[in-house]
Amino acid sequence: MRDSVDHFLDQWAAQRSDLDLEAMGAVARLLRLSRLVNAQVGQYFAEHSMETWEFDVLATLRRSGRPLTPKELAASVMISSAALTNRVDRLDDSGYVTRQAVPHDRRSLHIALTDKGRELIDKTVEGHVRNQRKIISSLNGNDCDELNRVLRTLLISLGDTR
Numbered sequence: 001m002r003d004s005v006d007h008f009l010d011q012w013a014a015q016r017s018d019l020d021l022e023a024m025g026a027v028a029r030l031l032r033l034s035r036l037v038n039a040q041v042g043q044y045f046a047e048h049s050m051e052t053w054e055f056d057v058l059a060t061l062r063r064s065g066r067p068l069t070p071k072e073l074a075a076s077v078m079i080s081s082a083a084l085t086n087r088v089d090r091l092d093d094s095g096y097v098t099r100q101a102v103p104h105d106r107r108s109l110h111i112a113l114t115d116k117g118r119e120l121i122d123k124t125v126e127g128h129v130r131n132q133r134k135i136i137s138s139l140n141g142n143d144c145d146e147l148n149r150v151l152r153t154l155l156i157s158l159g160d161t162r
Contacts, residue, residue, distance in 0.1 A: 005029050037135055044131045048124055053077075055128070057087055058096060058113065058121040067100060067110035096120060 005028045009021050038052075045052050060076045061068060068076070074084040088111055091097040096117030102108035113121070136144060155161075 003029070005032065040135055041128075041131065044128060045124075048127070050120075050124060053079075053087055054091065054096075055121070055124060057084075057091060058117055059125060061097065061111065061113045062118065062121045062125070067112035069108060069110060073111055091117070 005025055008028070009025050012019060012021055012024070042052050045055055056077045057073065060073060070081060070084055070088070074081050077084070079087070088097060088099070092099065095114055098112050098114055100110045100112055102110055139147065
């Protein structure tokens with residue numbers, strides 16, 4: 001079976017047979033997959049009256065197991081500090097997070113989940129995991145392992161390490 005990327009690769013090959021199109025195909029498939037997966041993930045969150053960014057911030061706080069500084073949180077969700085401030089303001093207004101002063105350091109603060117925020121993220125993450133499983137359901141266990149290995153290698157080669 002052929003995918004939509006095969007179609008435009010065929011077109012390029014007909015016009016420029018001198019090009020090695022393997023990398024173009026791989027990158028195009030990654031980009032298309034990203035858009036398709038983001039749409040399905042976004043749809044899941046919309047069905048639960050949540051924005052993807054809200055899940056990202058709440059999930060980051062939940063999986064860290066502790067309150068985070070704004071700098072730690074911004075680095076983990078890969079957004080600017082200005083964008084984070086706006087997002088934390090909105091989550092604070094909704095009662096999902098609080099800002100806590102750091103004892104003995106008046107210049108620092110921590111962002112923490114409230115009980116309401118913890119309850120929301122715990123409930124939502126379960127369905128999110130099921131949705132992700134559904135998204136990759138066409139892959140068997142070995143395929144999924146291999147996909148994770150290949151994607152990890154690519155991410156590391158591009159500097160996405162921690």
